[in-house]
Amino acid sequence: MATFDKIDTTDIRQLTNSEFVDYADNDVVIIDDLRNFSKLQTIKLDFLLIIVVTSGRVAMKAGKVDSTASCNDIIICQPNTILNECLFSIDFTAKAVCLSAKVARKMLHISDVLDLSFYLKNKPIIHVDKPTMSTFEKYHTLLSEQLLKEDSKYKKQIVGYLVSSFLFCLLSIIEQTNPERTTMHISRSSVLFKQFVELLNSLEVKPRRVDYYSSRLCITTKYLSNICKENSGKTAYEWIVESAVEDINRLLSHSDMSIKEISNYLEFPNLSFFGRFVRAHLGCSPTEYRRRRDIKVEASQRGNQDKENTR
Structure with missing residues (x-):
């Protein structure tokens, strides 16, 4: 296990140089096939990482929390999270959306999302049903399509609203499946x-x-x-x-x-x-x-x- 204070921070600009990234700019990175994600072993993220697992299993330590995710699970790693001890099954596949820390913190200006941030520190994995997973995959496809288009007057706004809608869908799912988060102890x-x-x-x-x-x-x-x-x-x-x-x-x-x-x-x-x-x-x-x-x-x-x- 790595020593936390000696782990290099990886920001979204470094991630854009990875060969498995399908689209990248200074604020958003889209990854359609995350099977090579194991190359990112032991890093400290300076961006919001949302992983949608489509098959197989992955075990990792996100911060100091041991987590295991499988098909129809969504992993949310916030900025400043340390990923360590990642193990992937042979049939593991996943998609990912990464947002720069700047964009992520804009979302954190919303009170409900701050509550969510504290909740996710201890529970970074959300399980969803197949229809919901299908919805999230559609968002991912829409984002990929928009980001790959030529620049237009409204491209930035379109991408921004798609990302916001995607995140609020996550909020809605957590609110429905984990109502106890509102009564949990916060330091x-x-x-x-x-x-x-x-x-x-x-x-x-x-x-x-x-x-x-x-x-x-x-x-x-x-x-x-x-x-x-x-x-x-x-x-x-x-x-x-x-x-x-x-x-x-x-x-x-x-x-x-x-x-x-x-x-x-x-x-x-x-x-x-x-x-x-x-x-x-x-x-x-x-x-x-x-x-x-x-x-x-x-x-x-x-x-x-x-x-x-x-x-």
């Missing part, structure tokens, strides 16, 4: 982590100081960062920054506000500081980010127009 650190995420998500403008959130929760900044790391693999500051970057991306991409107005609205001390923050986390200046967005939109529109003209 104090997990409760505080949930409260932190809900507080962060509730704010229109997110203060970028950890002490703002720790004081609202009546705990120390060090304790808040520790419980965030324990429950999600990310520090409190990393959560805050990621949420702020999402807001910046949204405002730069989908609002008519000037860059100075966005900087003031998000309470940056000055425009220069805002520019450095955006460059550090989005890879370019706010002006360049908008310019690239406009070029991409124009290219997509020209492509759609060309398709219309050839019909």
